Amino acid sequence: MRIPDGVEPEAAAAVPLAGLTALQALRDQGQMTAGSRVLILGAAGGVGHYAVQVARALDAGRVVASCSGRNASWVEGLGADRVLDYTRGEVDDIDERFDVILDIAGGARIAYLRSLLAPGGSLVLVGGPGDGMLLGPATRIFGGLIASRFRRERVVGVNATWSGPDLAILAAMLRDGCVRTVIHRIVGLADVPTAIAELEDGHVPGKFVVRPMSDEGTREPNNAPSWSGLNPRQRY
Template sequence: MMSKTARIAPPFADRRTMQAVVRDRYGSADLLQLRQVELPTITGDQVLLRVHAAGLDRGAWHIMTGRPYLMRLAGFGLRAPKNRTLGSDVAGVVVAVGPQVTDFRPGDRVFGTCFGTSHGSFAEYAVARTNKLARMPADTSFEQAAVVPGSAQTALQALRDHGRVQAGQRVLIIGASGGVGSFAVQLAKAFGAVVTGVCSTAKVNLVQSLGADHVIDYSSTDLAQMTERYDLVLDIGGNRSLSRLRRLLTAHGTLVLVGGEAGDRWTGGLGRQVGAMLISRFVPQRLVSFITKENSADLETLARMIEAGTLIPQLDRITPLAGVADAMHDLEAGRVSGKVAVSVAS
């Protein structure tokens, strides 16, 4: 039941259950099941969304597998996941609002993240906090909007806040064809940078279409042998050593580590991130890692850029809820270019 003080859109007031992608323990995508579960409740500053589309990203894989194990100590559940549902990025329609909500009302089309709530976006309904939502950009489909929040905010904060990108700078984006990378290339160009993207042979055309000035195929070019130096390097989900990445920088350049799959199953890329912080104290170069802060202001910035045509979400495919497990396998295997959208409601 909803809180007595929650405002609920009439067509949904009697709904009690929903379909959702769930799992009962940490592990591979083979454990994911589409089940009928209880409809979530909302309180305080939360809203209930009728999910029209959700975005699939690497963060969902980490939460699904519970790796690195350190994240389990951070509140996700030690032996088994606290939240059975998955999915963070979402686009949908508000159907109910908590008693403290003043910015949104039932019927609003919104996009954002469900991160930090008890119910994920791979479901017919999801819960989100208002400070992690914004109104959807005009003339944008739910599927396009759903893949923006996590990846595009990460790219924006990596370039603007931590990379301190400036017009005319030379920017190298390693992992340019992925979820974060496909947004980072476009954003770096919007900031006036000269952009070089690094990707596999099969994805060169995509990175060129995003506006990259130069594209490097890592299967035929060894980055360690390159003589070009960059003012800013974004290493997205990589595992290259800090010493090798530093050699790609100018004397006072900046390296931003965005995620990372290096390290063991216990700490993941934490060792490399801590190492970057320590080294940065003793060299003229800046080595930075960060955790994305989901917020409404950045979502509104991204929405304006989408409306202006400066930023275009790159959809690899659109899959139904029943296809999440297969899409997760493809994401893990590197068979995804750009983003996968999960279509939930037409």
Template sequence: MKAVVIRRYGTTDVLQYEDVEQPRIEPTQLLVKVYASSVNPIDWKIRQGALSLISGSKFPKILGFDLAGEVVQVGSQVTRFQPGDAVYGSTNFPGGAYAEFAAVPENLVAFKPTNLTYEEAAAVPLAALTALQALRDQGNIQTGQSVLINGAAGGVGSFAVQIAKALGAEVTGVSSTQNLDLVKSLGADHVIDYKREDFADGTAQYDIIFDAVGKRSLFQTKRVLKSNGVYISTLPSPQTVVESILTAVLPGQKAKFVLEKPNTQDLVYLKELIETGKIRAVIDRTYPLQELAAAHAYSETGRAVGKIAIAVTS
């Protein structure tokens, strides 16, 4: 099969499109013919070696977490899927989706939303699960609460705006000038242009501040966070980790960070939101698998609006 492989950490030059052996599945896995994947910042952070303490020194590696495709084989202990099923979901760390076939645990996938293309479906898992788990699990979001999404036009942020609205919140989205209309179209009640205004200097107060781009901290935003509000970051930076430990044992404002945990139950929930028209995938660009290096390079600029999709198999 064709796949994009790395044999060392480094720049986009280490991404090599070549023939590799098709994976063999374990009893609890599915063999999925991958039609599409997507790019997440964690993919190129692994490629760069920034997470080498976790991803290790064993090569070659096939990266990529998100996938959508068709089941072609099931393990002996798989009960919910059969060959021919259209699915979407995630691979195990450190990836495996940048390939024509992937071995995927049954508990990390769900049936694909019927109203999405494979490219759109592959844009959902990691980013939408991060947004959902941040707002619902870390923020305990409630109907009527005021929620601010920093980075509202990005991969995670675009889903966060829609999920927060679906859960009944009043949503403020922060983005650049050119993306304000998009953020409004996703359901934001209010928008802030960060090039003209710092939301942390405003007068509005929020129950939840979700920093989907990991650019701020509780300390920097506490003035606009309600006294019992929650600041949530996608980046477990030293400052955020320290703040989360300290605020966990103190009354008042809390600082938390989200580490996405892929699972079938949440994918099914997202599927329901998608099929009822409450959330959709925003795709900036789609690259063929053999141009993954260009897709990574574009993602690294930080200018992508929504997600970058990868077309793996036509």
């Protein structure tokens, strides 16, 4: 991916895996189209915060996102129409139906999420907590896929694949200001173990970025102070 002019290298470096996962989960597995109503569970994480913005850039009709209350305001600023605080039970009884659901955090039961699908909608299982199981989130995802073989709703997994054309789309979104990276912290090599431990805890907002050639150590990112005012919609 060629870094677009005006985009900080750290912001671009964070994009590939999480950004490709968000894009391919929405567009390919989720079959999202312009006007789709989208629910993103786990919107404050690496994949989720790109997913909110990519859904907007792909002209979603409505984006509902879940995260804890402390992240709600900036997630809303990424383009979510409604933010649900899962720590207050707001995900447990959602009064809307969706064309595409991205389950990134994996906290809700698959049968419940299936019930939130509009006719013809898709539930895309991206990840989730391991719950101590040998295969981590994979166990839940495979279980959901097997169960869905016997039902009418569409439940699919996602395995992000490397794609030059898709990276070019993400680069264009970065260039146009439709997608930004929220950087939690920029760390040097020595701080990687601490960063991984924090990631494993499951509550990192946005992305860690590693600067292996830097001796600066850990530093705060240069995130924009406000996330409001995404650029007008472009076509991707």
